[in-house]
Structures are given as structure tokens and as C-alpha cells.
Amino acid sequence: xxxxxxxxxSHSGHGNLSARTGPGSFLLTTVGNIRALTPDRLALVAxxxxxxxxxxxxxxxxxxxxxxxxxxxxxxxxAIIHTHSPASTAFAxxxxxxxxxTEPLLRSGQAEPVPVVPWGPRGSDASTRGIEQALALQPTxxxxxxxxxGLLAFGPDPLATAALVTAIEESAxxxxxxAPLGGAHDF
Numbered sequence: 001x002x003x004x005x006x007x008x009x010s011h012s013g014h015g016n017l018s019a020r021t022g023p024g025s026f027l028l029t030t031v032g033n034i035r036a037l038t039p040d041r042l043a044l045v046a047x048x049x050x051x052x053x054x055x056x057x058x059x060x061x062x063x064x065x066x067x068x069x070x071x072x073x074x075x076x077x078x079a080i081i082h083t084h085s086p087a088s089t090a091f092a093x094x095x096x097x098x099x100x101x102t103e104p105l106l107r108s109g110q111a112e113p114v115p116v117v118p119w120g121p122r123g124s125d126a127s128t129r130g131i132e133q134a135l136a137l138q139p140t141x142x143x144x145x146x147x148x149x150g151l152l153a154f155g156p157d158p159l160a161t162a163a164l165v166t167a168i169e170e171s172a173x174x175x176x177x178x179a180p181l182g183g184a185h186d187f
Contacts (some may be wrong), residue, residue, distance in 0.1 A: 016069045016082045017082075017158075018071075019079045019158050021044065024046055026044075026045055026048050026071055028043060028063070028064065030054055035076055042164045045067070047072050049065060049068045053160050059117070063122070065127075066152070069131060069132060070152075070154055073077070078155065079161040080152065081152075083150055083151055084139035084150035085150070085151055086173075087169055087173040088145065088172040089149075092146055093148055095116050095147045095148070096144060098114040099113045099184070100171070100187075101174075101184045102170065102171040105168065105170075105171040108164045108168070114144065115144055116144070116147050117133075117147055117152075118130045129138055131144055135155065141166055
């Protein structure tokens with residue numbers, strides 16, 4: 001609820017979260033509205049994509065591939081947050097990478113621009129292929145902007161990932177606010 005209070009999550013409550021539970025599995029939110037999240041609304045999913053325990057709502061079956069892919073590609077990922085936070089989604093809709101020009105973003109471990117993944121239907125091969133290509137080009141990135149969609153952030157644990165989402169949203173807000181003042185400057 002702190003992320004919602006900070007205004008860094010989708011105002012509608014739509015999004016999804018996951019956390020690695022071991023080398024081959026993770027917990028995933030079973031519903032699309034994470035404002036309604038309770039401990040009984042989590043499913044245990046294998047990194048192969050198989051649901052091991054629990055039931056996913058129809059809209060969340062589409063996100064299994066995205067979360068599974070990230071956990072398979074990067075052993076350092078312990079948690080994932082996907083949201084449609086307003087300012088970072090503005091960059092995603094504009095298909096613009098978010099530069100690292102703020103101290104909080106730099107300190108969160110995202111020292112390079114947050115790349116944009118081309119739009120693909122949710123859960124599609126095009127979407128996951130774009131994420132995989134972005135990580136191949138920027139292997140240390142901790143987030144991607146999903147073109148015409150929203151933010152996908154990942155970190156070593158849920159708290160670090162939540163802090164990253166906050167830093168990205170604040171950085172996007174700062175970039176937008178600085179534009180009429182002549183634009184933000186690099187470090």
C-alpha cells in the first residue's frame with residue numbers, strides 16, 4: 001500500500017508482482033488488481049511457466065511468460081513489479097528510454113537509461129522477445145519500459161524493486177517537469 005500512497009503505481013490498481021521462492025519457482029499475483037491483493041491471492045509458479053499451486057485469473061495467465069523469462073535469464077532477480085505508473089508510462093507510450101539523470105535512479109542501481117521494449121500484445125512471443133532482446137543489449141538493466149504499455153522493474157528482492165519503481169517514477173516526473181525549463185542535464 002505504500003507504493004500506492006506514494007503515487008508510483010497505476011492509479012487503477014492494475015499490475016502484477018512476483019517474488020522468487022527458490023531456484024526454479026516464484027510466487028505470482030493471481031489477480032490483475034493488486035489493490036485487492038491478499039496472501040491467498042498468490043500462486044506458486046515454476047520458471048518453466050507451469051502453475052504448481054493456486055489458480056490464476058484469466059488476465060494473469062498472460063503474464064506468466066514475462067515473469068518466467070526474467071527469472072530464467074537473470075539469477076540476480078528476486079522480485080518483479082509491473083505497473084502503469086503515470087510518468088514512466090508516459091515515456092513508454094512515447095517510446096522514449098528514460099535517461100539516468102537523477103541521484104535516486106543512479107543509487108537504485110539503474111545507472112544506464114531504462115530501455116524501451118517495442119509493443120507486443122500482453123503475454124505474446126513478441127512481447128517476451130522484446131524483453132529478452134533489451135536484456136541482451138543492456139545486461140545490467142533493472143527495468144524496461146514496455147512500449148505503449150508500462151513499466152517492468154526487477155531487483156534482488158521486493159523492497160529493492162519497490163524502491164526502484166519509486167526512483168524510476170520520480171525520475172520520469174523530473175524529466176517531464178524539467179522539459180519546459182530547458183530539459184534535464186546529464187551528470
